[in-house]
Amino acid sequence: MAQSATRIRTGRAPGAPHPIGQPLAALWSMRWVAVALGIVGWFVYYPILNNFLVSTTQQDIFTGEVTQVGLENYRRLASDPVVATAMWNNTAYALLSILFQVFGAFWLAAIIEGLQSDRWRAIWRAVYFIPSAISTTVTGLLFYFIYQPQIGILDGLMTGMGLGHLSRVWLGDSTTAIYAIIAMSQWQGFGYSTLLFSVAIQKIPQELFDAARMDGAGPLRQIWAITLPMTREMTGMMIIVTVTGAFQVFNEVMVMTAGGPNNSSQVLGTWLFEQGFNQNDMGYAAAIGSLVFGVTMLCGVAQLWYTRRRRVEA
Amino acid sequence: MTMTMALPSRSRPFWPAMLRGMLWAFLFAMGVLVLYPLLWMALGGFKSNSQIFSDPFALPASWSLENYLAGWRATRGYMLSSLLVTLVSTLTTVMISAWTAFGLTRTAIPGKPLVVGFILGGMMLSPTVALVPLVRMLQDLGIYDSHAALILLYTAFRVPFTTFLIRAYMLDLPRDLDEAAMMDGASPGQIFRKVILPLCQPILISCVVLHILFAWNEYLFAMIFTNSPGVQTLPVGLTSMMSKQGTNFAAVFAAMTISALPIVIIFFLTQRYFIRGLTQGIGK
Amino acid sequence: MKRSLMAAILAMTTTLAGSAMAQTLVADPAAEVKHEGTLKVMTKFGMQRLAPYFTDLAKAYEAAHPGVTIELIQEDDDSVKGKTKTLVASNAMPDIFFSWTGTWGGNFVRGSRAVDLTPVIGPGTEWGGKLASAAVDAFVYDGKNYGIPLYLDAKFMGYSKPAFAKAGVEVPTDLDGLLTACDKLRAAGYTPISIGNKEPWVGVHYVGQLLAYNVPREVLEKDFNPATATYDDPGYVAALEQFGQIAKRCTVGAAMNGISYQTAIQELSDGKAAMYYQEIIEFDSAASATTALKPEEFGFFRLPAPSGAKGDPEALEGAPEGYMISTASGNVPLALDFMRFVTSPENGKILSSPPYGQPSAVIGGADPVTMNPAVVGGLEDIARASYLIQWLDTVNHPKVAAAWLAGIQAYAGGDMSAEDVVASVRAAAEAAK
Known part of the structure; x- marks a missing residue:
């Protein structure tokens, strides 16, 4: 480096x-x-700069009128309850993805890399990765069907396990819709980060583990004392990448609920789409875009800062 | 630095025997969790519509290919669009990126740090933010709702990342060879074509594979900037197919399977390159 | 800043009031038709089943007038909105273009993009007299005609005759009758009404019809306009509560929000549900030769009105769909001539019959012999309706429509009370003023 x-x-x-x-x-x-x-x-670059100009206007494509409204769209942003919902949903997306796709994936990778058979390590990595290769439209539609009360297999499965009383219309219930979408996203994405952690673990010199074993350290102790610190860089990058991704979520929400029911599963991306393209309010949509820009920029700066610091430390 | 996939020898088991059984059960359960939904989708394509409703867990009553044929007919056009957009944008993205990376690592360019910052900085910019102004821009260019729009956007938004990968690889290439070529009087263009490009083959393949994965699955731009059936790519086409013949779920399942298959196959064939690309992209 | 916003709002309301900023083009009935040049037509018949209709018409018209070329842009329900906005934004509207009634069509009027057709299709004109008058009126904005209706659409409760027979249920005549019928059907093992409200317009369609029953027409039309809307009639809450009763006793209840409307149709087609509330243009797909429910087993009735409601029990929810002429067209007389050809009784009959099954708005454009009997019956029923109330999600301002869509989903899911939904609609209308 x-x-x-x-x-x-x-x-x-x-x-x-x-x-x-x-x-x-x-x-x-x-x-x-x-x-x-x-x-x-x-x-x-140009469209992103342009977005800020659009966000200070009110536009009507049918009459072609463009009115300067200053910061009015940003004031609306601050008082729009759906924006608050969307911000929370994006945040929940980020937090749960960190939990499953960073920490969960780390442990999964540690387990896989502790296996003896080369072949099985490769097989598990590849199998877990498959959903990440498939388009989110396909996985979103697939889980949309899985969650359906009539044809879905989730309800059948839960009933089979004696959990039938917990079953509900996952995507149709405003308290569970966004979490059902996030769950799909974890299913799709954990294999990707597991693979990356696997590669990071493979780069750790075997001698470190051997030495630890000589000192009588068990496997959990070795993971704690060697694997975890030696993959810290990867973990840091993964957290930043995951958060950035969580604030750009669009495809799965659009396919599975389109933000419903009652806007409970809106994220910033889908709310931007709804405002600009369904409600014909491009100026406000651009203001939502600026919000996304702010958050992803923060993540980008964090990433730069992190890389710099790492370089200095190295 | 090329990544070696050779693994350190594991002479002794890492996990104690007691734990091993449990871990295997866990890995196996996770495998089922991943594969079963996909299998259910593929099998759904063989079932009749009413069997999907009445017997979601059962195996298909018969193995007729009828739904798959219907799914194929319904997605054929989208598949063609996807193929065209993916192929052309892969070509443009990787070519432009390799060319740029060479310029950034092997030639003198005024204000190089700025240029590097500008191009690689594009990685931090989110497509969502560009959406609203792009509508107008593409309409003014007269390419709204066309394959050209997607090809241009896929290229523009992926050149930063792809350049980043190739540039990192080129930085690590030894300079002896191009210096030797230089002595022999080769022009920078010749060095690029005859010396550097062949040496970069592994990372170029990784970039191609990563871009194919991206372009085949991209949804946001495809959904907003195309609306004619002849232009829409698979991820968008699948959703419009859903709304057009939504009551034939079996055909929808088949179409989903058909559209996922090519990319899964490509993944398995090119795993090695793929993993290299991913790890270099994020691990650096 | 504030002032410029005010100016924008003022400009918008004045345009709405008819004193258009750009001058509107008025069609001249005496203009001579020159049969030469190219006409661009954007249709909403892009679906495979419907596409040949306009292709055939274009061929026939070109054959009759060798100097004319017709270029078709055929879109479907989903794509036509995006395509229209694109073409509007790039000032490339085709000569003839598809439009819904309500706010959608109003956009073209507001932007002076549709030709004022009053002199050729308005009251007392020859062409206007050949079309169903309710359909022509649906395209009236500020007292002027802007659209040529092509076909009619309305919402009916489709039902399975075998299911009703098995449960010993007659076609209900009022809302209470429907609710009791649901109890019996449920006892007989059926889902009384299948409903999928994942696409929120489904619930909005129920409420729209119930609003027509519960709220007087003048009040409704006053409230459809954000400038005069008050939303204080008690009928709004009453209509929502009636929908709540239907949801509770006839359907899966809150679970409807997780079900797609296509799944719901399928339940009726598979014979598992006894009823499904649908548009007349869906009759042919709900029961066909390939579904478990056969066409002869399919019946329909209007959503029964509650007894003693304050609105109009003879009103029906539905709207025609039609075409407008672009003010940017270089050849308005030719465009009108082509649309006269499209709305001839012969071509109307073709449109009304299978495989198209779109009930023509042309008087005499329906031939019971070739049509699906249910579509014929539906068409007769539309003719009997005292008032066609348009879809709530197209008649209202987009912000108000969005409030209805989200609010009814929340109400169905038990997250909002009927009063709160009406309050949110009122707030949206206030914001849209």
């Missing part, structure tokens, strides 16, 4: 063909990055 960092700073083509003093040559050397700069600037 430290090595790459130094390389960036000194990285220059051997012989440095174009001294920066020659403007034409400098311009010509930009050909390598011009396409990327252009397409990323045009389709990623």
Whole structure:
């Protein structure tokens, strides 16, 4: 890591063909990055900047009127009860995903990597990963069916286990809908992070475990004293990536409940869609977009800070 | 640094025998939890519609392919769109990223740290935020509701991440070879094509696989920027198929299975590259 | 800032009131039709089953007028909204385009994007006289006609005749009768009414019909307009509570919020449920040759009115769907000529019959011989209705519609009281003013 960092700073083509003093040559050397700069600037940065402009207007596509309303949309944001629900739902998404997809996955990876058979380790990693490869539309629809009272298998399963009295219409009940969606998401995503933790664990030198064993440490003690600290970097990154992802959730909510019942499962992404594209209120939708921007930016800064600090420590 | 997948030898069992039985049972239970719903979906495609309702747990009464054929007919068009968008955007994304990564690691560019920051910074920006202005932009460009819109957006939003992966790999490549080529009078373009690109093959394959996974499954852009049946990709097409012939659940199950199958197969065929891409992307 | 917002609201209400900012184009009945050029038509018949209707018409029209080319943009129920907004935003509206009644159509009027058709299709005109007048009236905004209705749609309770026979139940004539029938059907082992309210407009359709029974028409129409809405009639709460009774005694109750409407139709088709509240254009799919419930076993009746309610017991929930002419069209007379052709009695008959089964809005556009008998019956019933109340989710301002949709879902799920739902609708209307 430290090595790459130094390389960036000194990285220059051997012989440095174009001294920066020659403007034409400098311009010509930009050909390598011009396409990327252009397409990323045009389709990623520009619309995101533009979003802030749109968020201070009220637009009506049918009349074509655009009215400047200043911070009115942001004031509405602060008093919109559905935004509060959505913020909480996104937060719950993040917290539960950290619990299952970071800590749960860590333990699962530790268990798998403690197996003796190479083949079985590979098999479990691959099997658990399968749902992550499948589109969230498919898994969302699948769980939508699984949760259905008539054809779903969850109710049948619960009745079979004597838990029939706990059964309910998971997606139709405003107290459980978002959690049913989050549960699907854990099912889909835990294999992905398990795989990443597995790889991180494999990079730990075996001698460390051997030495610990010599000292009489049991497996749990070894995981606690070696595996956990040695995968701390991965854990930190995973937490940040998971939180960022949790605030961009859209697909599964759209497919499974579209935010219902009674907006109880709205997340910021679906509420933005509902406002902008169903209720024809693009200005307000853009303000919701700014909120998403704020949260994901915080995560991004956290990530940068974390990487920097790690580099310094390394 | 290429990742070695060779594992340290495990001469002695890590888990004590007492615990091992329990752990195996646990791993097995998790395996069932993952696979059973998928199996249920695939089997649902063989059942009749009324059997899905009356007998959700049972095996299909007959193994007729009728629903799968219906599912295939209903998704064929979306599959074609997905294929086109995925192939073209994979090509553009990986080409542009490799080209950019070379520029960023092997050539002198004025203000390089800024350029690096600008391009890689794109990774932190969320597609959700760009949604509202993009509607207008794409309409003004006249490519709203077209494959071109998706290809452009998939490329633009994935170039930062892909460049990041390839750049990291190129930084770790030894410089002797391109220096030697330089001595022989090769131009930067030749060095890129003849020396660096072949050396980068493993990471390029990883990037291709990761991009395929992304583009095949992407939903947000596809849902908002396309609405004609001939343009919609699979993830969106499946939901409109649901609303169009929603009462034929068996065909919906079959269509879901059909659309998941290619990507699962690709995953199994390319696991090695895939894992490398993922770990480099997040672990660095 | 505040002032600019006020200005926007003022501008909007004045446009609504008819003093349009951009001038509206008025159709000229005397204009000469030149049969040359290209017409772009955006339909809502993109579904495989319906698509050939316009394709065939376009071919026939082109054959009759060799100078004309018809370009079809065929969308379906889902995609037409997005496509329309795109085309509007990029100022590329086709010459002829599909529209719902209510707020959706009002958008085009407000934005001066639809041609004022009063001189050609309004009261006393020859063309207007050939179409069902209730359907023509549904496209009237501020006293002017903007739409050409193509077919009618309305909501009826479809039922399984064998289930009713087995439970010893007659077709109920009032709401209490329906509730008692439900008890008997449940005892006979049926789900009395299958309902899936995952898509929240399902519950909204029940409430819409009940509102027509409980709230006088003038009050309803006053409240549909955010500027004059008060939502203080006691009939609103009464209608919601009646829906609550139906939900409790006839359906799965709160569980409806987790069920998709397609699953619910399937229950009727499979013979497990005795009734399903549906649109006339769904009759053909609820009972067909391939479902357990056969077409001859399928019957329908209006959602029974509560006895002694304050509204109109003869009102029916439903709305026509039709087409508008774009003000950006370069050839309005030709566009009108094509729509005259589409609404000829012969083409109306084709539309009313299988496989299309969309009851034509053209007088004489229905031929009982070729049509599904249930659709014929439904059509006759629509003609008897004293008032067609439009769907609550399309007649209202989008914000008000959203409040109804979310509120009724919450009410069905037991999260909100009837009073709270009405209060939330009132608040939404206030905010939309």
